Each structure stands twice: as C-alpha cells, then as structure tokens.
Amino acid sequence: MTDEVIKINKLSKEYITDAGTVPVLHEVSLSVKPGEFVAIMGPSGSGKSTFMNILGCLDVASNGQYLLNGRDVNQQSSDELALLRNQVIGFVFQGFNLLPRANLEDNVALPLIYRGLTRAERIMQARVMLEKVGLGKYHHSRPNQISGGQQQRVAIARALVNHPKLLLADEPTGNLDTHTSQEIMQLFSELNNRDGITIVLITHEHDIAAYAHRLVRLADGRVIYDGPVAGDPLVHAAHTGAEV
Amino acid sequence: MLAMLSEAWMAMWANRLRTILTMLGMVIGVGAVILMLAVGQGAQQKVQASIAAMGSNLFIILSGSTTSGGMRMGGGAAPTLTAEDAQSIGELPLVAAVAPSSPGVAQLVYGSSNWSTQVIGTTPSYLTVRNWALAAGMPFTDSDVRSATRVALIGRTVAENLFGDEDPVDRTIRIKNSPYVVLGVLAAKGQSLDGRDQDDTVLVPVTTAQRKLFGSQFAGTVRFIMTQAESAEVMPQVERSITELLRQRHRIRAGADNDFTIRNLTAMANTAADTAKVMSLMLGSIASISLLVGGIGIMNIMLVSVTERTREIGIRMAIGARGQDILLQFLLEAIIISVIGCLIGVLLGVGGAYAVSVITGMTAVVTVSSIITAFAVAAGVGIFFGWYPARKASRLRPIDALRFQ
Ligand SMILES: Nc1ncnc2c1ncn2[C@@H]1O[C@H](COP(=O)(O)OP(=O)(O)OP(=O)(O)O)[C@@H](O)[C@H]1O
Numbered sequence: 001m002t003d004e005v006i007k008i009n010k011l012s013k014e015y016i017t018d019a020g021t022v023p024v025l026h027e028v029s030l031s032v033k034p035g036e037f038v039a040i041m042g043p044s045g046s047g048k049s050t051f052m053n054i055l056g057c058l059d060v061a062s063n064g065q066y067l068l069n070g071r072d073v074n075q076q077s078s079d080e081l082a083l084l085r086n087q088v089i090g091f092v093f094q095g096f097n098l099l100p101r102a103n104l105e106d107n108v109a110l111p112l113i114y115r116g117l118t119r120a121e122r123i124m125q126a127r128v129m130l131e132k133v134g135l136g137k138y139h140h141s142r143p144n145q146i147s148g149g150q151q152q153r154v155a156i157a158r159a160l161v162n163h164p165k166l167l168l169a170d171e172p173t174g175n176l177d178t179h180t181s182q183e184i185m186q187l188f189s190e191l192n193n194r195d196g197i198t199i200v201l202i203t204h205e206h207d208i209a210a211y212a213h214r215l216v217r218l219a220d221g222r223v224i225y226d227g228p229v230a231g232d233p234l235v236h237a238a239h240t241g242a243e244v
Numbered sequence: 245m246l247a248m249l250s251e252a253w254m255a256m257w258a259n260r261l262r263t264i265l266t267m268l269g270m271v272i273g274v275g276a277v278i279l280m281l282a283v284g285q286g287a288q289q290k291v292q293a294s295i296a297a298m299g300s301n302l303f304i305i306l307s308g309s310t311t312s313g314g315m316r317m318g319g320g321a322a323p324t325l326t327a328e329d330a331q332s333i334g335e336l337p338l339v340a341a342v343a344p345s346s347p348g349v350a351q352l353v354y355g356s357s358n359w360s361t362q363v364i365g366t367t368p369s370y371l372t373v374r375n376w377a378l379a380a381g382m383p384f385t386d387s388d389v390r391s392a393t394r395v396a397l398i399g400r401t402v403a404e405n406l407f408g409d410e411d412p413v414d415r416t417i418r419i420k421n422s423p424y425v426v427l428g429v430l431a432a433k434g435q436s437l438d439g440r441d442q443d444d445t446v447l448v449p450v451t452t453a454q455r456k457l458f459g460s461q462f463a464g465t466v467r468f469i470m471t472q473a474e475s476a477e478v479m480p481q482v483e484r485s486i487t488e489l490l491r492q493r494h495r496i497r498a499g500a501d502n503d504f505t506i507r508n509l510t511a512m513a514n515t516a517a518d519t520a521k522v523m524s525l526m527l528g529s530i531a532s533i534s535l536l537v538g539g540i541g542i543m544n545i546m547l548v549s550v551t552e553r554t555r556e557i558g559i560r561m562a563i564g565a566r567g568q569d570i571l572l573q574f575l576l577e578a579i580i581i582s583v584i585g586c587l588i589g590v591l592l593g594v595g596g597a598y599a600v601s602v603i604t605g606m607t608a609v610v611t612v613s614s615i616i617t618a619f620a621v622a623a624g625v626g627i628f629f630g631w632y633p634a635r636k637a638s639r640l641r642p643i644d645a646l647r648f649q
C-alpha cells in the first residue's frame with residue numbers, strides 16, 4: 001500500500017564511535033497509515049529517540065528502507081530532506097527548542113521563512129496557530145516569559161504552522177507536570193481527531209500512551225509489541241508502578 | 245532574502261557588544277585605507293600640479309661639466325653659455341622654444357614697501373617654456389630684449405608684498421635703485437617640486453639684466469638655458485643635437501669633456517611623480533593590512549558565533565532550513581558587519597583626511613574611487629572571511645547540531 005505515511009522495512013542503525021560501532025536498531029519494520037496515533041514506549045536506551053530522529057529525517061539509517069509519503073528517504077538530497085522536514089513533518093522536542101531571543105509569533109513563523117512567504121503572511125499564519133494552541137494573547141512574549149506547558153504549546157504551533165501530514169514528538173511531556181501533560185495530550189488528541197494529523201510520539205508513561213490508539217514497544221532496538229494500547233503486555237507492570 | 249536579512253540582523257542585535265567590536269576592526273581598517281589613500285593621492289596631486297606648472301618636455305642647460313658623480317662647476321669657473329647659444333639652439337629642428345636665463349638677487353622698492361627677491365633676465369619665450377600665463381597686463385617683447393628696456397613682469401608673491409591690494413600694472417618700481425615699469429603680473433604657480441615659492445620672482449629682459457642690473461663680469465653670458473622640445477618622444481634626439489651644436493660652438497675637441505650640462509627636467513619630474521605614486525601605494529598597502537586584520541577578526545567572531553549557535557542551527561534545520569539558508573544567514577551577518585563597518589570607516593577616513601589637511605597643511609584628497617574601492621573590498625572581505633564559518637554552519641548534520649551541548 002502506498003498510501004501509508006510511514007513505511008519502514010528492516011531498518012537498522014548503528015553509531016560509529018571511538019570505542020567502535022554501537023548497534024542500536026535491529027531490522028525494525030513499521031507502517032503507519034494516515035490518521036493514526038501511535039505511541040512508542042520502551043526502556044531508556046532502547047533506541048526510541050534514534051528511531052524518531054530517523055523518522056524525522058534528522059538522521060539517516062545505516063540499513064533498510066524508509067518510505068515517507070511513498071518517497072524513499074534514502075534517495076533524497078539534503079535539500080529535499082529539508083523540504084520534507086519543512087512541509088511534511090512537524091517535530092516536537094522534549095526540551096521545546098524554541099529560539100530564546102525571538103518572540104512567540106516569530107518562533108512559530110520560523111518554518112515559514114524557508115518557504116519564502118512575506119512577513120505579513122508569516123505573522124498572520126503564526127497568529128492563527130498560536131490561537132489554535134490557546135496562546136493567542138501571548139504572541140509578543142519571549143519563551144522565557146511563559147511556563148513550560150505554554151512553551152510546549154508554542155513548539156506544537158511551530159510544528160503545525162506548515163500544516164504537516166505527520167507530527168513527531170519525542171517525549172513531549174517529559175519536562176511537564178502531570179496536569180500540564182494531560183492538557184498537551186488533549187491538544188494532540190484534538191489535532192488527531194479533528195484535523196486528521198498522523199501522530200507518532202514517544203513516552204515513558206502509560207497515561208500518556210493511553211491517548212494514542214496504537215502502541216509500539218521497543219526493547220534493545222527491536223519491536224517487541226505492536227498493537228492496541230489496551231493489549232500492552234506490560235500494562236500490568238506499569239500499573240503497579242514498575243518501570244521496565 | 246529579506247527575511248534572512250532580518251534574521252541576521254536579529255542575531256547581531258542579540259550580540260550587540262560583540263558585533264560592535266567586530267565592526268571596529270573593519271572601521272579602523274577602512275578608515276586607515278581611506279585616510280592613507282587620501283594622503284598619498286594628495287602628495288601625488290601636488291607633484292603633478294608642480295610638474296604641470298614647471299612646463300612640459302623641458303631641458304635645462306647649465307654651464308660646467310658633469311662627471312659620472314654629479315656637477316663639477318669649480319668655484320669661479322667662467323660661465324660658458326651665451327644668449328647666442330640660446331638663439332642657435334632655438335633654430336634646431338624639433339625645438340619648440342628656448343629661453344636663456346640670468347638670475348640674480350635684487351632689492352625691490354615701491355613706495356614705502358621693499359622686498360628682496362630673485363630677478364631672472366630672460367626672453368619672452370620663457371613664458372612659453374615654463375607654460376606660464378599672465379594674470380594681468382602684457383608680457384615684454386623681443387624688441388624690449390633688443391633694446392634692453394627697463395620693464396618687468398612680477399610674480400604673485402612679489403605683487404602682494406609690494407603692492408598689497410593695488411593694481412601693479414603700469415606702475416614703476418625700483419630694482420637696485422633704477423626705475424622699472426611693471427608690464428604685467430604672472431599667474432600664480434605655487435610651490436615647485438623642491439618646495440620653493442615660484443611666485444616669488446621677477447622677470448626682466450635678459451639684456452637688461454646683463455647690461456644694467458647685474459653688470460656681469462662675463463659679458464653676454466647666461467647662467468642657464470631652458471629648452472622645450474616639441475614632444476616627449478623627441479627629447480633624446482633633441483638632447484643629442486643640442487650637445488652636438490654646443491660642442492661645435494664652444495669648439496670642444498673630440499674626446500674632451502663638455503663645458504655644459506643638459507638636464508632633462510621632465511625625466512626628473514617623472515621620477516618625482518613615480519616616487520609619489522610608490523609612496524601612496526605603500527601607504528595604501530600598509531593600511532590594507534589593517535583591513536585584512538579586521539577581516540580575520542570577522543572570521544574569528546563568526547566561527548565563535550557558529551559554535552555558540554550550533555543548537556539554533558539544528559533547530560532551524562529541523563524545521564526545514566536548507567544548507568544554503570544557513571549559509572546565507574551567516575554570510576549576511578558577516579557582510580552586514582563589514583559593510584556597516586565600512587560605512588563608518590569611510591566617514592572616519594574622510595573626517596580624518598580633513599583633519600590631517602587642516603592640522604598639518606598636507607593635502608589629503610579623498611577620491612570617489614577610493615571610497616568605492618573600500619566598499620568593494622569590505623564586502624569582499626565580508627564574503628571571503630564569512631564564507632568559511634558560514635559554510636561550516638551549513639554543512640552541519642541536523643542531528644549533530646541539535647545534540648550539540
Ligand atoms: N550519537 C550517538 N553516538 C553513539 N551512541 C549513541 C548516540 N546516540 C545514542 N546512542 C546510543 O544509542 C542507544 C539508544 O539511544 P536513544 O537515545 O535512542 O535511546 P532512548 O530510547 O531514546 O532512551 P531514553 O528513553 O533515555 O531517551 C543508547 O545506548 C545510546 O548510548
């Protein structure tokens with residue numbers, strides 16, 4: 001099926017360090033259809049972020065095939081990859097990664113610069129997005145003048161400003177308290193339900209993963225579970241408070 | 245592009261102090277280049293003005309011989325050149341004009357003012373040879389020379405000192421106590437190459453000088469003869485024919501030394517002009533070194549800036565910046581710094597040139613071309629020294645830039 005947003009076939013990744021090659025991902029395969037909401041879980045060091053960076057075209061796989069929107073990512077030039085990151089993918093980081101010296105609307109408008117829009121158009125679209133994540137009143141504040149939850153909303157607005165098909169988030173609630181995390185996850189749900197945006201996110205927490213429809217569990221660079229969140233083999237362990 | 249410009253500007257604004265310090269390197273470099281070029285240009289123009297004032301394609305023929313080292317005009321050696329020598333030189337082909345000249349120093353008096361200056365006995369063609377015009381009045385004529393009349397042309401300095409605001413034409417002054425009618429005032433010529441005031445002089449007919457003014461013990465001789473060739477190309481040829489003619493007229497045997505010396509004034513002037521040019525080039529290149537240092541300063545700061553902002557570069561790449569976008573952003577920063585620095589440097593250089601000419605009295609000439617050159621060089625320096633750091637930034641892999649701590 002070519003209408004899959006993500007189609008990954010036997011993808012491997014190893015890091016080459018001074019100490020030698022470190023294999024991190026072993027022949028991972030995964031397909032994500034439009035409109036899906038996927039949570040990736042797994043113990044620390046299992047390769048979740050590595051996998052996510054490859055999904056986001058920030059890093060390249062050592063082996064295997066990755067089709068994004070039916071296009072073979074390995075065949076793309078670096079400019080084409082930049083275009084994919086700009087137009088097809090929205091990326092949300094655990095640490096927000098806003099530009100500290102730019103105000104919120106400039107932060108949100110940043111991806112539009114690389115699309116050659118005029119400043120007026122950029123600011124207009126950025127305001128619409130800020131409105132959408134509930135920060136319409138703050139567009140002239142600086143990132144350090146608002147709370148972590150609000151910063152993550154700004155980062156989401158930035159990820160959405162180019163209307164991407166796919167939203168990737170690496171532990172988007174990792175730096176937030178439980179209540180704020182719930183709010184952010186409600187925003188993700190809304191984006192998925194209402195706007196049909198495909199979402200893949202990494203989390204360590206079950207209540208966060210519960211917002212998704214599908215769970216992929218990694219361990220030691222391999223997929224050990226891929227199915228509905230309710231069917232998670234480790235759900236019981238999580239309920240008793242143990243982390244795997 | 246406009247967006248990139250404002251991005252670059254924002255980054256520079258965030259690091260104001262550093263930006264200004266980096267700019268300072270450019271400011272000093274460009275300022276120094278403009279100032280030094282102005283001083284050099286001023287010196288060159290002064291030399292050229294002196295050369296133009298001297299007259300073109302000139303020989304000066306002096307009594308006495310030269311040996312390889314220089315002049316050998318033994319004390320009391322009899323002057324050997326005569327007004328007749330001058331006349332026969334004038335009849336040679338390719339010679340445009342000839343003026344014999346018998347200078348001496350004399351006291352001038354008009355009313356209650358008196359002034360001591362150089363009086364040159366010569367012929368009307370002296371004005372042609374020296375390319376000298378009259379500011380007022382008329383020149384004396386060949387008939388004045390023939391009959392040795394007491395008439396004079398006075399230089400601007402002499403006119404100012406004797407007459408003040410009065411019009412000197414047709415007034416009578418006393419030179420060595422004899423009355424002379426002032427026929428005209430010479431146009432101002434300014435300083436000669438060796439720094440003498442050329443306007444501090446009086447011209448009288450050569451015969452008047454010989455017979456009435458200086459009463460030479462060597463009757464009929466002149467101190468030197470100025471000769472103008474028809475063009476620069478024929479000067480060597482004219483020099484040869486003058487030598488031949490004078491040896492013949494002075495009956496010098498083959499193998500014996502000349503009793504006269506021919507100096508090519510135009511060649512000497514050209515040497516002076518070349519010297520001035522070399523000097524201005526040297527000043528310019530010394531100043532260029534500071535421009536280079538300013539450029540290296542930009543490169544240094546840009547490298548630091550790239551390292552410091554690696555994470556920002558990563559963020560930008562993660563949201564879709566291409567390598568060339570990052571390249572352009574950093575390159576623009578370097579260019580903005582160097583162009584603004586250049587702008588301020590030009591202002592400083594022009595101001596400095598003005599200050600130098602006011603304070604030291606040297607001429608400093610800021611030319612449009614030196615400003616354009618400075619701008620081009622500044623933009624070039626910005627691109628050249630900004631290129632490497634900007635390229636380094638644009639070549640980062642997004643994930644490495646993002647992970648950078
Ligand atoms: N740049 C790198 N160079 C070498 N090894 C790396 C690099 N990045 C990650 N690794 C290694 O790859 C493995 C997986 O790292 P990764 O960051 O993908 O884990 P993770 O599942 O995201 O963990 P966490 O839950 O703690 O975020 C780790 O053992 C890590 O040491």
Ligand SMILES: [Mg+2]
Pocket residue numbers: 048049050170
């Ligand atoms: Mg991780």
